[in-house]
Amino acid sequence: AHTCRREGAREGRMKKRKSEQNEGVREGRRKKVKEEKTEFSVAIFRSMLNDKTQRVKGLEKFVACSETQEEADDIVKEFLQVSPECVEILKLLDDQPLDHELQLIFRCLEVVLLRTAALPQFHTPSLHLVQKLSHQHAEILTKTLKLHNNTSCVVSTLHLLAAMTSHGVQGARDVLRFVDAALPTLIGLLNRADRKDIRAGVIGLVAAFLLTNDKAVVLQLLHYKELMRGIFKNLPGDHLSTIQLLLTTLRDQVVRSEFVSKTAKIHLFGNPALRQLSLLYNWAGRVDVAVDSQETSEGEQRKEGRRLVRQLVHDFLLELCCDFKNGINFHDKTFGTSGKNMNQVLHRFLLDLRQANRDPLLAQLVVRVLKACPDLLNRYLSDVPFSFSPRPSAQWTDNMALLTEIYRSQPDLSPVFDLPDPRPAEEVVSMVMVSAVPSVVRPVAAQGIKHADPSVRATTCALLVCVLQRSFKVICHCQDMQLWTDHPVYSVQDMERVVVLFCEALAKMLPDINTIISAWQASRKQDKTTKSSAEPQTDVLSDVEGILHVLRLYQQVLPDHFLQSNYDFGKLLHDAAAWVVSRELTLPWLHVVNILGRLPKGRIRWHKEEKGLRTACYQLMQVFSGTSDLQVAMETRKLLVKVLGDTGLFDHTMAETELWLRHLRLLETSEERDHVLMFLDKVLTRGVRNPYPFADKVAEMTIEASTFTAGEVSSTEHDLEATPDLNASPDDEDTLEDARQASSSLLPFSAFVPALLEDCRAVIQKVVEGTAPPAVVNDIHGFLTPAILDLLYSQTDPVPLCFALRQHLSTLHSEASATSSKLPPQPWISDCSTLAQTVSEFLPAIEVPRIETLPCAKLVKKLEKDFAGGLNEASGEARRGLFQLMRSLDRASLEDVAEPFLHFCLKVPCLRRATTLIKKISKGSSSRCWEWLLVP
Numbered sequence: 001a002h003t004c005r006r007e008g009a010r011e012g013r014m015k016k017r018k019s020e021q022n023e024g025v026r027e028g029r030r031k032k033v034k035e036e037k038t039e040f041s042v043a044i045f046r047s048m049l050n051d052k053t054q055r056v057k058g059l060e061k062f063v064a065c066s067e068t069q070e071e072a073d074d075i076v077k078e079f080l081q082v083s084p085e086c087v088e089i090l091k092l093l094d095d096q097p098l099d100h101e102l103q104l105i106f107r108c109l110e111v112v113l114l115r116t117a118a119l120p121q122f123h124t125p126s127l128h129l130v131q132k133l134s135h136q137h138a139e140i141l142t143k144t145l146k147l148h149n150n151t152s153c154v155v156s157t158l159h160l161l162a163a164m165t166s167h168g169v170q171g172a173r174d175v176l177r178f179v180d181a182a183l184p185t186l187i188g189l190l191n192r193a194d195r196k197d198i199r200a201g202v203i204g205l206v207a208a209f210l211l212t213n214d215k216a217v218v219l220q221l222l223h224y225k226e227l228m229r230g231i232f233k234n235l236p237g238d239h240l241s242t243i244q245l246l247l248t249t250l251r252d253q254v255v256r257s258e259f260v261s262k263t264a265k266i267h268l269f270g271n272p273a274l275r276q277l278s279l280l281y282n283w284a285g286r287v288d289v290a291v292d293s294q295e296t297s298e299g300e301q302r303k304e305g306r307r308l309v310r311q312l313v314h315d316f317l318l319e320l321c322c323d324f325k326n327g328i329n330f331h332d333k334t335f336g337t338s339g340k341n342m343n344q345v346l347h348r349f350l351l352d353l354r355q356a357n358r359d360p361l362l363a364q365l366v367v368r369v370l371k372a373c374p375d376l377l378n379r380y381l382s383d384v385p386f387s388f389s390p391r392p393s394a395q396w397t398d399n400m401a402l403l404t405e406i407y408r409s410q411p412d413l414s415p416v417f418d419l420p421d422p423r424p425a426e427e428v429v430s431m432v433m434v435s436a437v438p439s440v441v442r443p444v445a446a447q448g449i450k451h452a453d454p455s456v457r458a459t460t461c462a463l464l465v466c467v468l469q470r471s472f473k474v475i476c477h478c479q480d481m482q483l484w485t486d487h488p489v490y491s492v493q494d495m496e497r498v499v500v501l502f503c504e505a506l507a508k509m510l511p512d513i514n515t516i517i518s519a520w521q522a523s524r525k526q527d528k529t530t531k532s533s534a535e536p537q538t539d540v541l542s543d544v545e546g547i548l549h550v551l552r553l554y555q556q557v558l559p560d561h562f563l564q565s566n567y568d569f570g571k572l573l574h575d576a577a578a579w580v581v582s583r584e585l586t587l588p589w590l591h592v593v594n595i596l597g598r599l600p601k602g603r604i605r606w607h608k609e610e611k612g613l614r615t616a617c618y619q620l621m622q623v624f625s626g627t628s629d630l631q632v633a634m635e636t637r638k639l640l641v642k643v644l645g646d647t648g649l650f651d652h653t654m655a656e657t658e659l660w661l662r663h664l665r666l667l668e669t670s671e672e673r674d675h676v677l678m679f680l681d682k683v684l685t686r687g688v689r690n691p692y693p694f695a696d697k698v699a700e701m702t703i704e705a706s707t708f709t710a711g712e713v714s715s716t717e718h719d720l721e722a723t724p725d726l727n728a729s730p731d732d733e734d735t736l737e738d739a740r741q742a743s744s745s746l747l748p749f750s751a752f753v754p755a756l757l758e759d760c761r762a763v764i765q766k767v768v769e770g771t772a773p774p775a776v777v778n779d780i781h782g783f784l785t786p787a788i789l790d791l792l793y794s795q796t797d798p799v800p801l802c803f804a805l806r807q808h809l810s811t812l813h814s815e816a817s818a819t820s821s822k823l824p825p826q827p828w829i830s831d832c833s834t835l836a837q838t839v840s841e842f843l844p845a846i847e848v849p850r851i852e853t854l855p856c857a858k859l860v861k862k863l864e865k866d867f868a869g870g871l872n873e874a875s876g877e878a879r880r881g882l883f884q885l886m887r888s889l890d891r892a893s894l895e896d897v898a899e900p901f902l903h904f905c906l907k908v909p910c911l912r913r914a915t916t917l918i919k920k921i922s923k924g925s926s927s928r929c930w931e932w933l934l935v936p
Helices: 004-041 042-050 055-067 068-080 088-094 099-116 118-136 138-144 152-165 169-181 182-189 195-211 216-223 225-234 241-255 261-268 271-282 300-323 344-352 360-372 373-383 394-408 425-436 441-448 454-478 492-509 513-533 536-557 559-563 569-581 585-596 618-627 628-644 655-664 668-690 692-712 733-745 752-769 774-793 799-817 827-842 857-869 876-888 891-896 898-907 912-922
Strands: none
Touching: 004 876, 042 068, 042 088, 055 068, 055 261, 068 099, 068 454, 068 585, 088 118, 099 118, 099 138, 099 152, 118 138, 118 169, 118 585, 138 152, 152 169, 152 195, 152 225, 169 182, 169 195, 169 241, 182 195, 195 216, 195 225, 195 241, 216 225, 216 261, 216 360, 225 261, 225 271, 241 261, 241 300, 241 513, 261 360, 271 300, 271 360, 300 360, 300 668, 344 360, 344 373, 360 536, 373 425, 394 454, 425 454, 425 492, 441 492, 454 492, 454 513, 454 536, 454 857, 513 536, 513 569, 536 559, 536 569, 536 585, 536 876, 569 585, 569 618, 585 628, 618 628, 618 655, 618 668, 655 774, 668 752, 668 774, 692 752, 692 799, 752 774, 774 799, 774 827, 799 827
16 A cells, blocks of 8 residues: 555646746747737838748748737728828839749738728728739739649738739729739639639639629629639539639629629520539539537538538529529510420520439429429420339339429419419310420320239329319319409309310310229229238238229329229228227228218118128228227228118108217127127118108107107197197007108107117017027117117107017017026116116106016025136126126115125226126115215
């Protein structure tokens, strides 16, 4: 430990000594620099200029001191106070200085001119300095710009000329006269082998002229076409700083200039210049300025510099090519239908962008230009080098993506509708077709929709969807009666004519409906093939969804052409139902439901069984009751309401369909759904064939209820609407006819109810006879009982429905009594008892028979054993079986298992059946142990 402490102390002393030495070295350097700065002054500088041996050294020291920010205020300003026009420095030009001396002289003069720009008191002397340089020493300036001179000398001259130009408008005009004389020399400098630094100097000089913002200077400079063309010629090889300077200056001082005409801009930014600018999207030059404030590697700096250049040129070209005010594009009021090309420069420029299908920025540029100039759409698509012939390749997919994006970006409604002067309907349609339907869509769609590859069909469908969606918006706009009723240009009749012609033109450009259906059948076969072979199905599913979407839009845009097909569109439902049930694919189902919902009545046979398939109505109910997707459930419910309304069983009672569908959504297990749906499908299939007998039964129940009410109420007028004459005999045929007429205007419940009860009795009869399992009728009654009770409680006058239920229960009692022995306890018998009890509450004076069962003692013992055996951890299926047993008990037996069941519910409070069962048990119960469970 002692040795370690001694070593640590020694190291500490060495570090302290070393830091003191370093501090001494730094202090010595600071003193040396300070002494050098103090030694050099304006007087010393002037004396050194007079001494030929010290002249170069004096110039170097002056330039070095001026480059330091803190010394610039001293040396340059002090020198200007003594010699405002830099006489001593200008005298050096008379002695025929050498190249390196001339370079230093020009550098000193550049520093002085740049400094005087911020010193107003020296503005006049500095102008005199510029005039002397441009007039008296123009020969020297011209000589130093010769092609054989070294690069440093030429660059220093160019920097001096730029400094002279930036010194006011008069100085810029003086320099411009010199440039006019030396123009061939400047053009030649742009093509030197070591041109990068020289090009930067020439571009800096041109930028200085433009920054004067003087009309005469700028227009004269733009008149030097060879010079400006040479600047654009090799622009992709320049450094980042040069490109930044040129693009920002051209944007602010030329493109946005108020005195530079559009014609002058087109001459400056011709196709050669635009082609060179487009090459900057692939710029890979030198990053000579910091592009990121953080310390990054050279590779990251290069990558960021490339991104910066791409964005700079992209923003520049967007403003140059898409802005009608500042750009080079012209507005064609005929949208290219006149045959005259008003944007030839942009047309050739777009054709030069051969990487637009791969580069997202180039693609955006093409899209924006065509959006600003829709007159170029057809010309561009007919001349572009991209191939739109359908084939399964990545390049064709990119081409189609660009084509689709071009038309998606177009305005939804053509500007032709906003023109102040009216146009004939044929001319309006031709203008609308320019931006609504691509000129190449006909061959592409005709070949692509028939292609064997699913990815090609899916890509073709994406284009067709885009076209049909845009066309649908145009049609809706033309059919807006409120808009065109008082329109100053067009009338409603004009727009009707436009719609007819537009649909005809659209039908000629698009494939017919039978071709789309053939593509659908091909995609179905491929879907089955890929499913059986376990191959990837992404392309096939995209194809299926795309074709269904196209069919849906065909129906909206071209309804007459859609209905010309004799295809059974109900077949769409079977495949879509399998996808949504087994694969949870919702979009195909939504398309199919939308298509079927728009078909006219009678086009789909909803209740006809196909070979090996369920009815279409069954498929609808299956998806509706089993889906967890709310949008699927909502759209399917709308179609189911329409289908149920067309059966004739719900005439004048359409609100009742919502009740049945609401209870259909409450079915839990797949087995329960299967039993209930098969039962409902059978009821609807039988009822739709002849709904009138069931409507007659509703009328009979209404008559019987009216007679019963008349007997209860002592000869007073009751408030029930649509009630027949009470003084007539119930058996009178006239009374029955009156009841039918009354029930047609306001039925107490639908004809679906007696049909449902009748088929339910048929199923119960099979169970009683032992030809059907009890689980079927238990599931049916589990759905039927709560729905009937909800319907009963929603009735304005529940008496007719009570009579229908009483008749139903009486028939069941008679059939059950005909058996040789009593039936065992079953949930459906308990449900019938519940219905009987409810009917008795509404009809206390009438006896409602109940089915008698065997004692529930054994069942009670089994339940008590199960509750005590820890079924709280059993599976959901076991719990459902337990509740089915609970449903089989009568009220007295339920009281016996009340306490065990309560403890069971405390452990398993999440089962949905528990709440319904608790309500049933607690109703009229002497025990109060259920009350707290009913609290929400």
